[in-house]
Amino acid sequence: MQQTRAAKHAKQAKQRKAAASRNAATVATNLPMLTAMDDTLFGLLAEPWGDFTDTYPTVEEAVAAAEEAGGGLSCFSFHDSGEYERSLHRDTDDWRYEVALYPRGPLRELVKTTWLDADDRDQAMEQLHRVLAAYVPESLRRPGLETVQRPSTTSVPRIGWAQSLPVAGMQTWEDLHLAEKKLPLLDLAPFAVGPGRAYEPLPEETFALFHEHGLSARACAGCGAPVTDRHPHWPGVLVSVEYEGGPVCDRSRLGGGAVRRVGHVLDADQARPAGQLTGKEQKVPCQNCDVHVTEQHPDWPGVWAEAGGYSRPVCAVVGSVGDDAKAYDLVDCVYPHIPAGADSPAAAAIAAAKKSRYFFQPRLPIFQASWGR
Numbered sequence: 001m002q003q004t005r006a007a008k009h010a011k012q013a014k015q016r017k018a019a020a021s022r023n024a025a026t027v028a029t030n031l032p033m034l035t036a037m038d039d040t041l042f043g044l045l046a047e048p049w050g051d052f053t054d055t056y057p058t059v060e061e062a063v064a065a066a067e068e069a070g071g072g073l074s075c076f077s078f079h080d081s082g083e084y085e086r087s088l089h090r091d092t093d094d095w096r097y098e099v100a101l102y103p104r105g106p107l108r109e110l111v112k113t114t115w116l117d118a119d120d121r122d123q124a125m126e127q128l129h130r131v132l133a134a135y136v137p138e139s140l141r142r143p144g145l146e147t148v149q150r151p152s153t154t155s156v157p158r159i160g161w162a163q164s165l166p167v168a169g170m171q172t173w174e175d176l177h178l179a180e181k182k183l184p185l186l187d188l189a190p191f192a193v194g195p196g197r198a199y200e201p202l203p204e205e206t207f208a209l210f211h212e213h214g215l216s217a218r219a220c221a222g223c224g225a226p227v228t229d230r231h232p233h234w235p236g237v238l239v240s241v242e243y244e245g246g247p248v249c250d251r252s253r254l255g256g257g258a259v260r261r262v263g264h265v266l267d268a269d270q271a272r273p274a275g276q277l278t279g280k281e282q283k284v285p286c287q288n289c290d291v292h293v294t295e296q297h298p299d300w301p302g303v304w305a306e307a308g309g310y311s312r313p314v315c316a317v318v319g320s321v322g323d324d325a326k327a328y329d330l331v332d333c334v335y336p337h338i339p340a341g342a343d344s345p346a347a348a349a350i351a352a353a354k355k356s357r358y359f360f361q362p363r364l365p366i367f368q369a370s371w372g373r
């Protein structure tokens, strides 16, 4: 009863008061996003900056809210130019405004897969700090530009680079915005995706740099994506964690164009053409998508793959019902099939994902029938 009343009260006192009463980490995920760096180019309407400034019209009010929230307030912001988190936090007696820039695309994938690969994940975090510091091109290194780990919305760590400036003397958000634009950190943004052209596979040098720092850093020989075989939903199966491909390789480095779904390979010699089913395999329907699946597909030993069609081993792709901050910390973007009447390591994860609505069923029923033959 008391809880209901408290909940009702919290609802009424929404916005600033409710935000301030939660802890800093929760606040970070529930706040509207701060504007992106070049919002003036894209127009204010396209950015949630208005929401934020409605809630905190002045820097002073945001600092007061951060104070109430326990010394910090932060906002994740996804934008074409990068993935950022802006925060206000107290540094001894002074308030500082920090901009953090996170790896994205292939570099994010390399960070996450090496962390998943690690036997000692605490040690891996230290190694990741060092490797991300070393990754910054020498011409862009500046005092005050450092690597940081900030609260994640999942068990996967959120690590990146940050730079901050004092809030003292900043009256308006525009003051802060103009000061932010001069941060050398912003010059690092194009490198946050990789050292080469945007969204190209990472070069060997980047993997070598990770190796020098004691990290596993494994690339698929078929597509160049960083892969791990320690993803909690796909134990023992090489998966990528960035573009919803999961265990499926496009073999783009080896001619590509595989219609049937084949797995990642660490060695190009292992990249055999897709295997064929004999039709005599044992098959059962998947609990979640009703496609008939078999564990005996030659390309997918130990994995429940479609018993026909394109032999897809992926059952579902996570939906985008969460905000960008939550999406950033996810690595479980694809789920395997779960055979009816049997169990698999991903069963509990899928059940939890369904509960939190992080479950999107991409197949239309009309396709299920033909693919499941």
Ligand SMILES: [Zn+2]
Pocket (backbone or CB within 6 Å): 220, 221, 222, 223, 224, 225, 248, 249, 250, 251, 263, 264, 265
């Ligand atoms: Zn691959």
Ligand SMILES: [Zn+2]
Pocket (backbone or CB within 6 Å): 286, 287, 288, 289, 290, 291, 314, 315, 316, 336, 337, 338
């Ligand atoms: Zn399924």
